Amino acid sequence: MYLEDYVIGKSYELEEVIFTEEEIIRFAKEFDPRPIHVDKEAAKELYFGGIISSGLHTFVKCWSVWVKTFKDAEGMIAGMGIDNLRWHNPVYPGDHLKGTITIKDVKPREGKPNGVVTYHLHVVNQDDKDVMTMTAKALIKRRD
Template structure:
């Protein structure tokens, strides 16, 4: 994968792929206990009686995993990922034992007319080990322009 240093190095259609994150039942329960304490995220027996028919990661846990994978992928080089909005979709439950990865593509690039930066619109999809899409998000991010631009 090419390391990107500036907004000016990006192109529509560029694709990125992350490494992998493995999910465990203790991970699911730990996150849920602190941030989303619902039965389907905390207890196998209670979860079996829910819509999910078993222990499932919180959607916000899934989003947090996606963010970690995105940061590790470094699509904008050393620059931080500064979000200014976007959309999310939870497509399938994330379960203990899943191995997740992200695939992303740049959909549009808009240079600022007044600031030394640009806005990048991407589509990211997270897949499990079976190739099933479990989560999608479309962040809009700010990336600095090359200083000499």
């Protein structure tokens, strides 16, 4: 998609992702090795009553679903940043998450062959509880 293809308010439903205990532990051992993410016995005694996904793992796995659609591949120049990343509820092993990307803003850059697209990602679990929200901006090419 090029800048001209983005429509403010248009939403894209993303494929469901499932979090397994094995992948939660594997990710956390490398990137966020806190007991709540890597130690089943210790996690039972902590606030959430068991292992939960690292917030960063939740972000990476859910955002990758959008990236793997390749909808923005032709026009994508670069990501510009993430704002208001929030984790609303924990992600447990076995949780099924589903996201929606909504186009919030499209701004051509004056005198430039590109513009900025603002996306909003909203992720819910199998119980329709909010899990994560965020806003991201990307630099997107205009059509030649």
